[in-house]
Amino acid sequence: MSKAKLTLTGAHFLNGDVACAEGAIAAGCRFFAGYPITPATEIAEHLSQRMPELGGIYVQMEDEIASMAAVIGASYSGLKAMTATSGPGFSLMQENIGLAVMTEAPCVIVDVMRGGPSTGQPTMPGQQDVMQAKWGSHGDYEIIALAPSSVQEMFDLTVEAFNLSEAYRVPTLLMADEIVAHMWERVVIPPWNKIKLVNRKKPNVPPEKYMPFMPDEDLVPPMACFGEGYHFHATGLTHNEHGYPQTSSSEVQSRLVNRLCDKILKNADKIIRVEEVMLDDADVVVVAYGIVARAALSGIRKAREKGIKAGLLRLVTLWPFPEKSVAKIAKQAKALIVPEMNRGQLVREVERAAKETPVVFLSKLGEEPHTPVEILDAIRRSR
């Protein structure tokens, strides 16, 4: 097998799940723990074959709870680790996502959203988990969530998810949907030396001076791993900078919880990415993400053909929510249209950021996202 075959550099025709798996490998992920679930199973299957080729570890755990716990364990042992699931598994993982947030374990969780709630429609798309991505676990916390709209983005955003999780020591979610995961498109995998990778900061003090949760200026603490001689303690209980539990002090609780949230919110400008299409003179803006953004793109192009000044704000980062971008276009636009494959989740955030500007919500549940014509009709009606 040539090196190019090992790294798969070049152009390929792949489905989204496989592209995501390859993105993980290119990002340096060498540990995957998962459980089969439609429509994310292909990620596990592909990695079970590819990981050993690269000296990485694939393990199939007994359930999603164990998968998430094992991912945190591997992360604390120094590996870049990932798991992939869908709605029901995502619900199971919530408690341990909270543990990853509290212990600041870098890791990536892919949620290939499907029709819910409960077992729902395993082979149909949905965008019903986007609020859960932010609020799924108990307690006050912040995570980063990205939404790919194409198979190329399934590759690119997985790499970015790893970089963000390492930079901010936070679980990063890739909120894909069943269509983006199962469709086949052209993907270009760059040579690995051209892919920018970020690794977690390591401590630069000797073990006696190391405090595992003492942050640097960017609010992120350098991370020692098991076996490096640091003898540190990490716990899901509220803890001080030494990592020791402090369950009675309100000062420690507010210091820790606020730092864990500020770590993301104060760095939001560096984290958030959006795509702006034809926004300069737009007076109707469609705000969309995931597969729906593809239909929205087509919809605004049709609108432009008809002389309507429509634009698209595609959210690449869902959380932290790009409120500044939304607020900015809300000032110039006469209306915002938010199509989602759910009963209204991210639209609430858009409404909050848009303030007085009218927001039109288009709901779609079921096997197909909105069609470009449906979006065009909504654009027309909003004028």
Next chain:
Amino acid sequence: MPERIRHAPLDKEKVKPVLAEIHLLRDECKGCGYCMEFCPKKVLEESDEINARGVHPPRIVDESKCILCSFCSVVCPDFAIFVVEKPSKGGS
């Protein structure tokens, strides 16, 4: 008992039996009583003093009877007692 065993050891002068030095970390003791109850030589008993935790820590009845079995050291849940060999006097 056979006659030969009742004699004193022939190298009694050369070999000094190891003596025990019992260390009590009195304020760590929570008064569970395990050390006193399970000492095979009953070297420990409850003292009358009250420690920082409001319990009666053990006191040593006769340190010379201790056989250094260290049962107390291992069974103490609070790391409040341990036994070491008494350093021998007059040279190492």
Next chain:
Amino acid sequence: MVQEMAHPFSKYLRAEMMPHIWCPGCGNGVVLNCFVHALDELQLDLDKLVVVSGIGCIGRTAGYTNADSFHTTHGRALAFASGVKLANPELEIVVISGDGDLFAIGGNHFIHAARRNIGIKVLCANNLNYGMTGGQQGPTTPLESITTTSPYGNIEHPFNLVHLAAASGATYVARWTALHVRRLTQSIKKMLLKKGFCFVEVLTPCPEIYGRYNRMRSGLEMMEWFKRASVVESFTDPSKAEISPDRIPVGEFVDLEKLSYERMLHEKISKINEKAIEGVG
């Protein structure tokens, strides 16, 4: 009798976290004591030791041991430890947790970790109830015991943990009580030197809660029960090793050799990785 010397094993404990939170006579202290004794006798490389614990009074052990340690969510210690062991098989991973954490909420993870034979060493402090939350019934609570959630007497048959571990595939299974400190220390040592999934159950007194509700109002009374009822029955049939008021079978029940998961995994990975790289020009 001298006062100033520090405890010889204080180097195995995190000074800033001591003294521990456990009640007078709590068996957890004895388990921790035997554990550090075993570490000392083996002169284990503390840099390679990882102590993982779950939620419960015994779960605080990870915080007290002076080694890399992690306190996970309830029941998930073994799943977390699996991730650590597979990622770095050189590490010695000890899961120290309780009967509820390992066998109620964590039951599924236990049987699978044992089935896979991942080289994790499990030290289970079995105090017959859920101590941390105030003394509720658990999967090992004896029949007719009074607990805060079985005020009329427990009607759930308890697990025979030795049988469960043996049946799930553990390569070393032992049960001792907090009274058997020597043999417990020996079992912990044996476990640390062995490859594969090992399980040591320790029956521990919970005097303030379980004992108080069940006519054993001090740790000494529970230890008396252990003394009276324990019978060493090593290598007898694990399925017959149930605990009853008159009979606590203790001893080593299983001690066999079986290929561990991490060894098989890493051998396979090396082979496949080599083959994949071979073609690289």
